[in-house]
Amino acid sequence: MRFPKAIFSLPAWIEHHIPGPEQVFPEVEDRVKFAIKLSRLNVEHGTGGPFGAAVFDLQTKKLIAPGVNLVVPLNNSSAHAEVVAITIAQQVSGHYDLGSEWMPPCELSVSTEPCAMCFGAIIWSGIRQLACGARAADATRIGFDEGPKPLEWEQELEARSITVLQDICGEKASAVLHQYCRNGGVIYNSRKGIL
Amino acid sequence: MRFPKAIFSLPAWIEHHIPGPEQVFPEVEDRVKFAIKLSRLNVEHGTGGPFGAAVFDLQTKKLIAPGVNLVVPLNNSSAHAEVVAITIAQQVSGHYDLGSEWMPPCELSVSTEPCAMCFGAIIWSGIRQLACGARAADATRIGFDEGPKPLEWEQELEARSITVLQDICGEKASAVLHQYCRNGGVIYNSRKGIL
Numbered sequence: 150m151r152f153p154k155a156i157f158s159l160p161a162w163i164e165h166h167i168p169g170p171e172q173v174f175p176e177v178e179d180r181v182k183f184a185i186k187l188s189r190l191n192v193e194h195g196t197g198g199p200f201g202a203a204v205f206d207l208q209t210k211k212l213i214a215p216g217v218n219l220v221v222p223l224n225n226s227s228a229h230a231e232v233v234a235i236t237i238a239q240q241v242s243g244h245y246d247l248g249s250e251w252m253p254p255c256e257l258s259v260s261t262e263p264c265a266m267c268f269g270a271i272i273w274s275g276i277r278q279l280a281c282g283a284r285a286a287d288a289t290r291i292g293f294d295e296g297p298k299p300l301e302w303e304q305e306l307e308a309r310s311i312t313v314l315q316d317i318c319g320e321k322a323s324a325v326l327h328q329y330c331r332n333g334g335v336i337y338n339s340r341k342g343i344l
Numbered sequence: 345m346r347f348p349k350a351i352f353s354l355p356a357w358i359e360h361h362i363p364g365p366e367q368v369f370p371e372v373e374d375r376v377k378f379a380i381k382l383s384r385l386n387v388e389h390g391t392g393g394p395f396g397a398a399v400f401d402l403q404t405k406k407l408i409a410p411g412v413n414l415v416v417p418l419n420n421s422s423a424h425a426e427v428v429a430i431t432i433a434q435q436v437s438g439h440y441d442l443g444s445e446w447m448p449p450c451e452l453s454v455s456t457e458p459c460a461m462c463f464g465a466i467i468w469s470g471i472r473q474l475a476c477g478a479r480a481a482d483a484t485r486i487g488f489d490e491g492p493k494p495l496e497w498e499q500e501l502e503a504r505s506i507t508v509l510q511d512i513c514g515e516k517a518s519a520v521l522h523q524y525c526r527n528g529g530v531i532y533n534s535r536k537g538i539l
Binding site for chain 1: 468
């Protein structure tokens with residue numbers, strides 16, 4: 150094949166921070182805190198932007214798949230934490246629809262509210278619940294561009310039977326964004342009408 | 345690693361329909377027709393939904409990367425034709441930003457206007473021009489769900505210096521959608537408030 154493949158692979162360090170297969174995350178705060186921990190570790194390991202996400206089984210409250218922002222190391226502008234977590238979860242479950250009737254309901258826990266692309270990706274993924282840490286405004290405040298989402302994006306998700314939970318450990322999540330900014334992390338792809 | 349990788353790989357048949365490295369696509373109609381051809385071939389080969397896309401170098405008018413909808417064969421709800429073409433183009437160019445100063449301006453040619461997710465993905469990709477065949481309404485008419493894009497999505501792209509060209513060989517593109525529908529193709533992930 151003349152064209153290369155693109156591979157979504159998690160960074161090696163993540164292995165050391167993955168809970169054992171029996172660990173449960175009973176409360177939504179536990180699950181979002183895990184996504185926030187991934188966002189912090191991604192910054193500390195220099196493997197991408199300050200964003201973490203994870204797909205959880207809402208019946209067992211166990212992790213299905215983690216995700217971190219891998220745009221820079223994978224040379225892939227779509228490799229946001231949410232897309233990575235959803236993509237890996239779909240490989241784990243062997244189906245493109247995490248909302249299939251044979252699947253347990255799944256939650257996507259994210260360190261920061263989704264951008265315009267991830268908002269759309271969530272709709273197609275079959276995720277039944279979205280739990281968010283920091284607000285989009287926290288990301289835009291340090292220069293990240295969340296893109297043009299519909300104004301009432303939460304209602305758009307709810308209308309498609311996706312429950313939205315916001316401000317879960319928001320300050321903890323926001324602190325990672327600020328740490329990234331203070332350390333001079335790359336704020337990429339915020340091209341706004343400037344060529 | 346406990347978690348599997350996810351691989352974006354083009355279907356084998358595409359190799360036989362890729363132009364030689366010297367072939368130019370001088371007019372926008374030539375480029376969108378190529379995306380439409382991919383959409384038709386994807387249906388004929390049964391490798392995914394009726395959507396094709398391609399990234400072109402706007403200086404040389406040559407193909408950088410093709411893409412087709414691979415949601416079902418790759419078990420990946422994000423593997424829309426646009427995301428596949430952008431992702432492969434970024435692997436070819438070795439950078440996550442196709443709008444970098446050392447890159448030629450790139451066009452994404454698509455058989456059908458982008459959905460809500462791909463709309464966001466285009467913004468982060470660095471694409472400078474979007475050329476569309478069929479209208480989103482053509483896709484929704486046969487049951488596909490384009491998702492909640494901002495009402496004035498074209499203006500949102502233009503505001504970020506992404507030129508939008510619409511209705512390029514629209515009837516030809518729409519015909520593939522209708523052929524897919526007539527043949528009983530899977531219309532997936534159009535969950536609209538029904539669990």
